Amino acid sequence: MSITAPAGFRAAGVTAGLKASGNPDLALVVNDGPEHVAAGVFTTNRVVAAPVVWSRTVVGDGVVHAVVLNSGGANACTGPEGFADTHRTAEHVGAALGVSSGDVVVCSTGLIGERLDLPALLGGVDAAAAVLSADGGADAARAIMTTDTVAKEAQESRATADATTWTVGGMAKGAGMLAPGLATMLCVLTTDAVVDAGTADAALRAATGVTFDRVDSDGCMSTNDTVVLLASGASGSRVGLAELTEALTAVCGSLARQLVADAEGASHDIAVTVRGATTEDAAVAVARAVTRSNLFKAAVFGNDPNWGRVLSAVGTVPVDVAPFDADAVDVAINGVTVSRAGGVGEDRSLVDLAAAREVRVDVDLHAGRATATVWTNDLTHDYVHENSAYST
Amino acid sequence: MSITAPAGFRAAGVTAGLKASGNPDLALVVNDGPEHVAAGVFTTNRVVAAPVVWSRTVVGDGVVHAVVLNSGGANACTGPEGFADTHRTAEHVGAALGVSSGDVVVCSTGLIGERLDLPALLGGVDAAAAVLSADGGADAARAIMTTDTVAKEAQESRATADATTWTVGGMAKGAGMLAPGLATMLCVLTTDAVVDAGTADAALRAATGVTFDRVDSDGCMSTNDTVVLLASGASGSRVGLAELTEALTAVCGSLARQLVADAEGASHDIAVTVRGATTEDAAVAVARAVTRSNLFKAAVFGNDPNWGRVLSAVGTVPVDVAPFDADAVDVAINGVTVSRAGGVGEDRSLVDLAAAREVRVDVDLHAGRATATVWTNDLTHDYVHENSAYST
Incomplete structure (x- = not known):
């Protein structure tokens, strides 16, 4: 090794x-x-x-x-x-x-x-x-x-x-x-x-x-x-x-x-997989938008399967970068399809984020066949602490 | 009113x-x-x-x-x-x-x-x-x-x-x-x-x-x-x-x-002003890159005038969006030019971020005459707390 x-x-x-x-x-x-x-x-x-x-x-x-x-x-x-x-x-x-x-x-x-x-x-x-x-x-x-x-x-x-x-x-x-x-x-x-x-x-x-x-x-x-x-x-x-x-x-x-597993102050590793994109680049762009949402990442820290924050991050990607119909998007968290066709899906209380460090977010754009996964971490108290105290 | x-x-x-x-x-x-x-x-x-x-x-x-x-x-x-x-x-x-x-x-x-x-x-x-x-x-x-x-x-x-x-x-x-x-x-x-x-x-x-x-x-x-x-x-x-x-x-x-003054959990308001840009859009793009740096915002929470994190955020803006020479950039925090021409400037210990809620970051690209200011907040424990507990 x-x-x-x-x-x-x-x-x-x-x-x-x-x-x-x-x-x-x-x-x-x-x-x-x-x-x-x-x-x-x-x-x-x-x-x-x-x-x-x-x-x-x-x-x-x-x-x-x-x-x-x-x-x-x-x-x-x-x-x-x-x-x-x-x-x-x-x-x-x-x-x-x-x-x-x-x-x-x-x-x-x-x-x-x-x-x-x-x-x-x-x-x-x-x-x-x-x-x-x-x-x-x-x-x-x-x-x-x-x-x-x-x-x-x-x-x-x-x-x-x-x-x-x-x-x-x-x-x-x-x-x-x-x-x-x-x-x-x-x-x-x-x-x-x-x-x-x-x-x-x-x-x-x-x-x-x-x-x-x-x-x-x-x-x-x-x-x-x-x-x-x-x-x-x-x-x-x-x-x-x-x-x-x-x-x-x-x-x-x-x-x-x-x-990812050793990221500063993180308590969850989050795999954001985007499916059904027109191209791999489009899938990466949508996944990256989710991995950069402080609101979503703070929610994961709180073990809150806040799919609204996933969708609102998905929606920030320009249409020329990733063509898809916002009303067709499905979001699953740890296998539970909490949002279907841009609206409410299965009961979010079925998602238990506290059970494991790893969290899987699956977004299906229903616009094509390309897929990509981007990894990130949750946004935690310890992240803020380590990065506010790093140089002092 | x-x-x-x-x-x-x-x-x-x-x-x-x-x-x-x-x-x-x-x-x-x-x-x-x-x-x-x-x-x-x-x-x-x-x-x-x-x-x-x-x-x-x-x-x-x-x-x-x-x-x-x-x-x-x-x-x-x-x-x-x-x-x-x-x-x-x-x-x-x-x-x-x-x-x-x-x-x-x-x-x-x-x-x-x-x-x-x-x-x-x-x-x-x-x-x-x-x-x-x-x-x-x-x-x-x-x-x-x-x-x-x-x-x-x-x-x-x-x-x-x-x-x-x-x-x-x-x-x-x-x-x-x-x-x-x-x-x-x-x-x-x-x-x-x-x-x-x-x-x-x-x-x-x-x-x-x-x-x-x-x-x-x-x-x-x-x-x-x-x-x-x-x-x-x-x-x-x-x-x-x-x-x-x-x-x-x-x-x-x-x-x-x-x-900005009432932003969730924030302890500082940060005005990022970019001067010397070729266009106002370029100035906004550079300022926004700084306002989106979690590392810099966590440093401000810790009252740490971490200009390296400002420069590294400035450097993420593509050259076609904002043309400038990275080796010419000056960074001042609360009026102290802590980085000059992309290197070390005045003594960073002269910057007292604990004294006031408002923090001024001035970036001079020395590439043109356009200016813009974008406001943000620091990244704090309370931000993480409020946004991890929001829906629960």
């Missing part, structure tokens, strides 16, 4: 001293090859942290040797000095590992608007480089946690036709999502499959598009979100786009669900 | 018995003329309550004789039966007042998805008709309250060139806004100016566009939002578009601020 499960990778997680808590705060992941194929997806925010500016360029040529990640500071909105800090970090990693700094991805997470303690960070790089190990994945996963209460890891193995196996491993942090993102989401994926850079990029975009991109804990997009995929080729198994996409989607899906 | 301040209007507010609390829940407003000019603006939600479907048609010909408003039930998502209830309500009012039901606007607010107690409501109409009075405005304003803690009224008088005066009065309810709307926003505006229907409509749209439309307490849009303007002509003062727009904007601006 780790990024070091695939062959060809070493990792480490250490305490560099960036966090006041003294918890581990620096992770290093190294691809020992024989191949060093990579792909990345990043936040779509126009305000991006220095490490995102750097790392977008690094992955541009499809070659990455190492990823260094720190918690304890986002290095966002820190100006040219912040970018210089990222550059020096990459150079330090490159020197420690004997690789080019231009092949080192840098990820940071934590408070915006504060410079990193660079001497501490570079000391942490040295410490991590000294303990890199083929079973260091779990340590790395722990070192990237911020408000996470548990480390998030996932792993999938597949057999090829000639009976060799290949593996995808992953770790993620963040009580949120890629785009948009609550707290910063960082994710490193590793595989020992043999793939070319174009396939890696296409598979990664396809996998994140239906997993991390469909987790929307609080509608807020981070400046630092990064998902990077490293492929070592060490298994010798050559893998095609469909197979890689399938395995990456499984790993990313597991990590995305773990993010 | 009342809708009965302009000449030609009577109003009443009574207890029909729709609310379990026994508080007043039915208001009636009558335009005694000599003119019966009207205009209306309504929610842009595609899921609309029966009274909105009815009232949009009623105001379509620019003639309205009376408005009946009930709290204690939204009559939304109630199907054809709900529409029949609205129709019967209008017919009952028409019969009681001796006017056509087609000239009676109906407004409802309260829970979605439940039929109204029509016998109680119609009894309330009779009771209200019996006590209509030229000083009944305050009673009407009280009868439309739901989670409001205070009634909202406003009034402006203007002198014309020939020294006659004319007045605009207004009442509103809702801990939210027109579009989008938190709880339903209902507003009745009255004037004794002499205006034609086209002028009334244009002035109302202009006034609400820069007032109610720029209040965004929690990003949620109601199914019932209605603003209706009635003009009696009783002052004899003929008023042009510019003058009417100015006075309506003043009244709507006052009511909008009162809504």
Whole structure:
């Protein structure tokens, strides 16, 4: 269950001293090859942290040797000095590992608007480089946690036709999502499959598009979100786009669900599934409107199956984005069709939201055949508390 | 300070018995003329309550004789039966007042998805008709309250060139806004100016566009939002578009601020002003992105001037909506420029958010000359509590 499960990778997680808590705060992941194929997806925010500016360029040529990640500071909105800090970090990693700094991805997470303690960070790089190990994945996963209460890891193995196996491993942090993102989401994926850079990029975009991109804990997009995929080729198994996409989607899906399950202050995970849409994009747009309704999310916190708030959120989606007849829409909560054809349906008291953490909201637009699910969380006292006290 | 301040209007507010609390829940407003000019603006939600479907048609010909408003039930998502209830309500009012039901606007607010107690409501109409009075405005304003803690009224008088005066009065309810709307926003505006229907409509749209439309307490849009303007002509003062727009904007601006000040569970009112935008629409889009950031709003609740959350919200606006250079943006909170050119600015400890309820956030995009302000509230424990317990 780790990024070091695939062959060809070493990792480490250490305490560099960036966090006041003294918890581990620096992770290093190294691809020992024989191949060093990579792909990345990043936040779509126009305000991006220095490490995102750097790392977008690094992955541009499809070659990455190492990823260094720190918690304890986002290095966002820190100006040219912040970018210089990222550059020096990459150079330090490159020197420690004997690789080019231009092949080192840098990820940071934590408070915006504060410079990193660079001497501490570079000391942490040295410490991590000294303990890199083929079973260091779990340590790395722990070192990237911020408000996470548990480390998030996932792993999938597949057999090829000639009976060799290949593996995808992953770790993620963040009580949120890629785009948009609550707290910063960082994710490193590793595989020992043999793939070319174009396939890696296409598979990664396809996998994140239906997993991390469909987790929307609080509608807020981070400046630092990064998902990077490293492929070592060490298994010798050559893998095609469909197979890689399938395995990456499984790993990313597991990590995305773990993010939702650990979202800041949440007491419910909510799966909003929209059916009967004209297109998948329309289904996503309607689902996202529901997942962004503070009123509905507060109702779920109160174990109140308030379908009126679902319908009123559905109705905010412009008709050119999602054509449907508002008088035809059905809403089910945990399998009870509480609203039928835009009006009252089954007895809402049949819905028991207190029974489980997971809540299923099913909206049928009766306008087409496309479907999509977006995950979110309820809006709770603890969410407000954690996010009002975060930086103090 | 009342809708009965302009000449030609009577109003009443009574207890029909729709609310379990026994508080007043039915208001009636009558335009005694000599003119019966009207205009209306309504929610842009595609899921609309029966009274909105009815009232949009009623105001379509620019003639309205009376408005009946009930709290204690939204009559939304109630199907054809709900529409029949609205129709019967209008017919009952028409019969009681001796006017056509087609000239009676109906407004409802309260829970979605439940039929109204029509016998109680119609009894309330009779009771209200019996006590209509030229000083009944305050009673009407009280009868439309739901989670409001205070009634909202406003009034402006203007002198014309020939020294006659004319007045605009207004009442509103809702801990939210027109579009989008938190709880339903209902507003009745009255004037004794002499205006034609086209002028009334244009002035109302202009006034609400820069007032109610720029209040965004929690990003949620109601199914019932209605603003209706009635003009009696009783002052004899003929008023042009510019003058009417100015006075309506003043009244709507006052009511909008009162809504923000009474928003459910809020402890701060936040004015987000965006300057240096290429267009007013771009300024509104950027301001609205900030007012919809739960992370920023939770930070304000914690008296934390977290400018990173402002910038990260600003950065979510697509470049085709608002062109600007993210590295040029300044952010000031309560006059302290905490972020300059996308980086760290003045010391954030200079900002004292605990000192006052009102918080000013100024974003300068340095991309043009357009400006707009959008008002919102902080995200608080009490917001979560009130909205998780609303229907239970």
